[in-house]
Amino acid sequence: MSDGNVILTCRDLSLGYENITLVTGLDLEVRKGEYWCITGENGTGKTTLMKTVLGLRPALHGDVIWSDEARKSGIGYLPQQTDVQRDFPASVYEVVLSGCQGTLGFRPFYSKKAKERAALNMKRMDIYELRRRCYRELSGGQQQRVLLARSLCATGDVLIMDEPVAALDPKVTEEMYELIRKLNREDKITIIMVTHDPDAPSRFATHELRFGSEVTKHVY
Numbered sequence: 436m437s438d439g440n441v442i443l444t445c446r447d448l449s450l451g452y453e454n455i456t457l458v459t460g461l462d463l464e465v466r467k468g469e470y471w472c473i474t475g476e477n478g479t480g481k482t483t484l485m486k487t488v489l490g491l492r493p494a495l496h497g498d499v500i501w502s503d504e505a506r507k508s509g510i511g512y513l514p515q516q517t518d519v520q521r522d523f524p525a526s527v528y529e530v531v532l533s534g535c536q537g538t539l540g541f542r543p544f545y546s547k548k549a550k551e552r553a554a555l556n557m558k559r560m561d562i563y564e565l566r567r568r569c570y571r572e573l574s575g576g577q578q579q580r581v582l583l584a585r586s587l588c589a590t591g592d593v594l595i596m597d598e599p600v601a602a603l604d605p606k607v608t609e610e611m612y613e614l615i616r617k618l619n620r621e622d623k624i625t626i627i628m629v630t631h632d633p634d635a636p637s638r639f640a641t642h643e644l645r646f647g648s649e650v651t652k653h654v655y
């Protein structure tokens with residue numbers, strides 16, 4: 436039975452591509468305020484699951500259902516980073532503001548509200564002082580904070596992050612974890628985080644979904 440706190444339901448979901456099925460029969464319920472870690476070896480389908488729940492790819496079978504509330508508030512997405520993206524030639528402010536695109540509506544320019552939201556999220560992620568700098572000249576940790584601020588412009592409720600600390604050094608990784616933890620604990624943002632860090636689930640998560648030969652769920 437589902438309840439009013441369920442924001443994401445996956446029902447008998449099969450994931451994959453034309454020539455490969457990665458996962459079958461996945462049932463999942465994510466509730467408001469939970470912190471999920473999605474773990475597993477490379478190539479097991481973690482990124483594919485994130486893209487499928489976001490509707491960026493079709494499911495092979497089954498359903499992905501977002502609550503009305505989540506759909507209204509929007510879903511923040513921090514994709515897995517590639518080198519091309521790290522080289523993006525725009526200012527910090529432009530990158531963050533572009534996260535407000537879903538709120539543009541029919542108007543071809545950013546509203547005052549969108550600009551305020553971008554400024555607020557830059558302050559929240561402690562990058563406001565960097566706003567005129569070029570994104571590609573920043574360190575890896577600063578870039579991830581810019582992208583986190585950007586994804587926060589799209590939501591007040593749910594954040595999906597794909598390996599947000601990959602390629603960061605241990606100190607910066609801890610800072611990033613602390614920011615994410617604060618968003619979850621203080622701002623009550625539901626977190627769905629793909630990670631390679633074997634310690635992350637027991638340190639931060641309320642739930643773990645582990646991909647392998649079988650998909651297993653764990654509650655902390």
Ligand SMILES: Nc1ncnc2c1ncn2[C@@H]1O[C@H](COP(=O)(O)OP(=O)(O)O)[C@@H](O)[C@H]1O
Pocket residue numbers: 452453455457475476477478479480481482483484
């Ligand atoms: N666009 C695609 N077309 C076909 N196969 C793909 C595509 N993207 C990924 N795959 C394959 O699907 C599998 C899972 O990929 P992915 O979801 O990125 O894994 P993970 O994020 O767990 O490392 C891999 O074997 C990969 O080669």
Ligand SMILES: [Mg+2]
Pocket residue numbers: 481482483515597
């Ligand atoms: Mg991946």
